[in-house]
Amino acid sequence: MRFGISDFERFDAIDGGYKGFNMSVHGALKDESELLLLEDDCLFTGTINDLLAAKAQLPNDWDLLYLGANIKAPMNRYSERLNYLTDAWTSHAILYSNKGADWCFKNFDPKGELIYDEWLRAVVQKMLKVFITNPMLALQAPGFSDIWGKDTNYGLKETERYLQ
Secondary structure: OOOOOOOOOOOOOOOOHHHHHHHHHHHHHOOOOOEEEEOOOEEEOOOHHHHHHHHHOOOOOOOEEEOOOEEOOOEOEEEOOEEEOOOEEOOOEEEEOHHHHHHHHHHOOOOOOOOHHHHHHHHHHHHOOEEEEOOOOEEEOOEEEOOOOEEEOOOHHHHHHHEO
16 A cells, blocks of 8 residues: 555445444444544545654644644644644544544444534544644545535645645
């Protein structure tokens, strides 16, 4: 793989639009420790070395590290390669700490009305220690979305302007 990840496990998605997506993510987080969860339409814009360098700058008590997102508001810088993340969605490439994966699994209701991405934005980014790589290391490819049943283009690269 271009990013340098060769040891991975594929988790088959559950059909059913955003409810199926919610159930899929919830299932992938079950019984996990540190986990890099990638969606099938993830495109890398950086390298595994970029990710390792960013990860080395995380505080010991970090919870989630986004490799990219649809950023909705300016973000404050945390370190050379990281920003705090408080208002963004998309979940195409997120690294979860042991604690972050466990917290998300226990607190997210996959049968609820919110899609997982929005729950992360509305709840997790306000309560936990969430960061994003700066610059972003992954984008969500434009194309057909099984969740929404139509072509989508999130234009994530344009939102990188919010990183300080």
